[in-house]
Each structure stands twice: as C-alpha cells, then as structure tokens.
Amino acid sequence: MSKESKIYKNSPKKVHIRTFGCQMNEYDSEVIKTNLLQRGYLFTEESEEADVILVNGCSVREHAEERLWRNLENLRRLREEKPELIFGVLGCIAQNHKENIFKRFPFVNLVCGPHNLPEIFNHIENLNSRTRILAVDEEERDLENFHLTSTPGVEGGSPRRGYVLIMSGCNNFCSYCVVPYLRGREKSRRMESILEEVRMLVESGHEEITLLGQNVNSYRLQATGCKLQAKNNKNDFVELLREVNKIDGVEKISFATSHPKDASEELFKAMRDLPKVDKYLHLPFQSGSNRILKLMRRGYTREDYLGQIKKLKEILPQCKISTDVIVGFPGEREEDFQETKELMEEVKFDNAYIFKYSPRPGTAAARLRDDVPLEIKKERNQVLLELQKRIARRKNVKM
Numbered sequence: 299m300s301k302e303s304k305i306y307k308n309s310p311k312k313v314h315i316r317t318f319g320c321q322m323n324e325y326d327s328e329v330i331k332t333n334l335l336q337r338g339y340l341f342t343e344e345s346e347e348a349d350v351i352l353v354n355g356c357s358v359r360e361h362a363e364e365r366l367w368r369n370l371e372n373l374r375r376l377r378e379e380k381p382e383l384i385f386g387v388l389g390c391i392a393q394n395h396k397e398n399i400f401k402r403f404p405f406v407n408l409v410c411g412p413h414n415l416p417e418i419f420n421h422i423e424n425l426n427s428r429t430r431i432l433a434v435d436e437e438e439r440d441l442e443n444f445h446l447t448s449t450p451g452v453e454g455g456s457p458r459r460g461y462v463l464i465m466s467g468c469n470n471f472c473s474y475c476v477v478p479y480l481r482g483r484e485k486s487r488r489m490e491s492i493l494e495e496v497r498m499l500v501e502s503g504h505e506e507i508t509l510l511g512q513n514v515n516s517y518r519l520q521a522t523g524c525k526l527q528a529k530n531n532k533n534d535f536v537e538l539l540r541e542v543n544k545i546d547g548v549e550k551i552s553f554a555t556s557h558p559k560d561a562s563e564e565l566f567k568a569m570r571d572l573p574k575v576d577k578y579l580h581l582p583f584q585s586g587s588n589r590i591l592k593l594m595r596r597g598y599t600r601e602d603y604l605g606q607i608k609k610l611k612e613i614l615p616q617c618k619i620s621t622d623v624i625v626g627f628p629g630e631r632e633e634d635f636q637e638t639k640e641l642m643e644e645v646k647f648d649n650a651y652i653f654k655y656s657p658r659p660g661t662a663a664a665r666l667r668d669d670v671p672l673e674i675k676k677e678r679n680q681v682l683l684e685l686q687k688r689i690a691r692r693k694n695v696k697m
C-alpha cells in the first residue's frame with residue numbers, strides 16, 4: 299500500500315500554516331501545502347480545527363521574529379485542549395534559533411530550517427505530540443526536490459498571481475543581513491524546471507507570474523538538463539525572462555529582488571522590449587550615504603545607484619521604482635540621514651519600504667555598536683515615511 303493511500307484510510311490530518319515575512323516564505327509555505335495535499339492531508343484556516351500547526355517565519359528583522367513568537371505563544375493553549383496537536387516552527391527563524399526554540403517553547407515538536415524543507419513531509423508523517431525533531435543542516439537545500447506539485451489554492455492574495463522560486467540563498471553578505479547565514483550560498487534552479495512550474499501555474503488559471511530570488515540578477519543557467527547552454531554571464535536572468543515571456547497564457551511577469559550592483563542595462567532593455575514584463579523595478583538602495591553604504595558592504599556608491607536610476611529612466615521612462623531603506627545603521631549621523639533623504643527626494647520612488655536597523659546575531663554589523671538610539675531611529679523612520687507619502691501624493695496628482 300502506498301503512503302498516500304495509508305493516510306487516506308485513516309482520517310486525514312488537518313494542517314494549519316501561518317507565514318510571517320517575505321514572499322520567499324510565502325512560496326515555501328505554498329510548496330509545503332501542495333505537497334501535503336498530494337499526500338492526503340487537509341488544510342484549515344482555523345487553528346482550533348488543526349491536528350498540525352506550522353509557523354513559517356523570517357529572521358531578517360527582529361520585528362518579524364517578535365510577531366511570530368507572540369503568535370506561537372498564543373497558540374500554546376490549543377495543546378491543552380488537544381494533547382495530540384503537533385507544532386512545527388519552519389524557515390529562517392528555525393535555522394537561526396535551532397534547539398533554543400524547544401527550550402523557549404517546550405510544546406514545539408519540529409524545528410525545520412530552509413535546507414531541510416524537502417524532508418519536512420516525512421517528518422510530519424512520523425511526528426507525534428511527544429516527539430521532537432531538530433532539522434537544521436548547514437548544507438545547501440536541494441532545490442529540485444522542493445517545488446510546487448500542484449497549483450496553490452485561491453487564499454492568500456490574488457488567485458491569478460503565482461510565485462516561482464528561481465534561486466535560493468545569497469552571496470552578498472551585506473553587513474547587516476542574516477540571509478546568507480540562514481539560506482546559504484546562491485544556488486539557481488534549472489531553467490527547465492522553472493518553466494515547467496510556470497506552465498503548471500498557467501494551466502490552472504494563473505496569469506501573473508512573480509519570479510523570486512534574493513538577488514535575481516545573479517541567476518545562472520545550469521549546464522545540466524537545460525536546453526540553453528550555461529554561459530555564466532550576468533544576463534542569464536534576462537535569458538530566463540525571455541523564455542517565460544514566450545509561454546502562452548502568461549499575461550504579466552514580475553520579479554524581486556534586484557541588487558543595484560548587478561542590475562544591468564540589458565535588464566532594463568529587456569524590461570522595455572518584453573511586452574509581458576511588468577514595468578516595475580524593486581531596487582533597494584538602503585542608504586544615501588557613501589560612508590554608511592561602505593559599512594553596509596553594499597558594493598556600490600550613492601553615485602553608482604543614481605547612475606543606475608538615470609540609465610533606467612532613459613531606457614524605460616515610465617518604469618515604476620520601489621526601494622528598501624534602513625535607518626539607524628550603526629554610526630549613522632544626522633548628515634548621513636540627510637543624504638538618504640535627499641536621495642529619496644531626487645529619485646521620487648513610487649514606493650519605499652523603510653526599516654529601523656536591528657542587529658542580527660552573527661552578522662558583521664552586529665559587532666558594531668548599535669549606537670543610534672531607538673527614539674532617533676523611530677524619528678528618522680517617521681520622517682522618511684512622511685516624505686514618501688508626500689512624493690506619492692504629488693505623483694498621483696500629476697497623473
């Protein structure tokens with residue numbers, strides 16, 4: 299008897315999954331969901347109805363972690379009502395805190411980091427509420443073994459938009475960022491496997507495809523199994539965009555995230571020339587001060603960033619641009635902050651996500667003194683939020 303039919307014969311377990319953090323985590327949750335559905339599990343939106351509760355979270359910022367911990371603490375009471383209930387903590391947050399999660403939340407049964415997600419289905423089958431599994435390997439995740447097996451349901455955003463992971467990890471080691479430590483080095487998926495997933499999404503009615511990666515411009519074609527030769531050049535991502543653009547039924551293609559040091563003129567031209575590609579670029583600048591950019595190890599200057607924006611506006615004047623900014627990085631003085639403000643005034647972003655710096659254990663910046671007081675971080679955050687609101691309002695009136 300196959301595993302699937304064994305599960306069907308018993309009454310199917312109901313799973314409740316909550317996702318905290320970025321689109322990458324949303325994608326991982328969808329993969330878990332489609333794979334578990336295929337194995338005979340059911341899903342529920344109500345935590346009270348669940349036999350298995352999974353929380354999948356991001357560790358990039360302290361704030362996102364805090365939300366997850368609060369949620370988990372609130373769910374604890376359900377174990378008292380249902381002793382057989384299984385709890386799992388997944389994703390970057392699991393990799394970051396490892397066995398400490400069991401110490402802080404003794405009712406948790408599974409701690410599973412991003413590299414171990416392909417084996418999560420077996421863990422869930424083997425767990426009971428008295429066992430504990432810690433799966434937090436440091437090795438790279440096998441990307442070909444963890445993808446959508448059917449199409450996601452309609453809940454959680456537009457049913458017509460589907461996410462496809464094209465690469466995992468990051469090699470950039472920006473000094474504030476924990477991603478390379480938790481998600482490992484960059485690893486690209488085979489193009490054929492990406493295209494197959496896009497076709498599957500299209501067949502089930504998805505019209506908008508979002509290609510995901512920490513740094514999509516360093517997507518590299520893999521030699522094995524790919525019709526196109528691996529060229530190991532910077533424009534492999536453009537090549538991928540061209541291929542996705544050819545797929546019938548795809549109406550719109552978007553992607554995130556691009557790194558200013560890797561976004562190329564070829565990318566901007568492809569965005570202009572490929573009709574299905576959304577004229578929208580998310581290009582985080584993080585700080586307008588060269589001194590801070592250097593401390594952040596971003597690999598570009600303020601002038602380089604503005605040069606990229608100028609090139610983009612020349613090639614594709616109607617392109618919408620969004621960005622990420624960090625305020626209160628260690629050593630950020632008033633004059634550094636003013637430079638960030640001026641950059642925002644100059645570029646006039648269509649959207650900006652502004653974050654207060656929080657030290658992430660293990661990163662290079664965590665060794666610097668977190669010397670900008672919280673009050674100042676909050677104030678700078680507020681100033682940029684209001685500035686962005688004013689810019690957006692002015693742009694809307696113009697339109």
Ligand code: 5AD
Nearest residue numbers: 358474475582622623653654655656
């Ligand atoms: N503190 C604050 N913001 C951070 N980000 C990443 N790490 C940190 C940190 N330690 C922000 C960056 C990044 C976005 C996803 O999160 O702006 O682009």
Ligand code: SF4
Nearest residue numbers: 468470471472475477
């Ligand atoms: Fe983190 Fe920098 Fe990589 Fe983005 S590019 S994921 S900020 S290390």
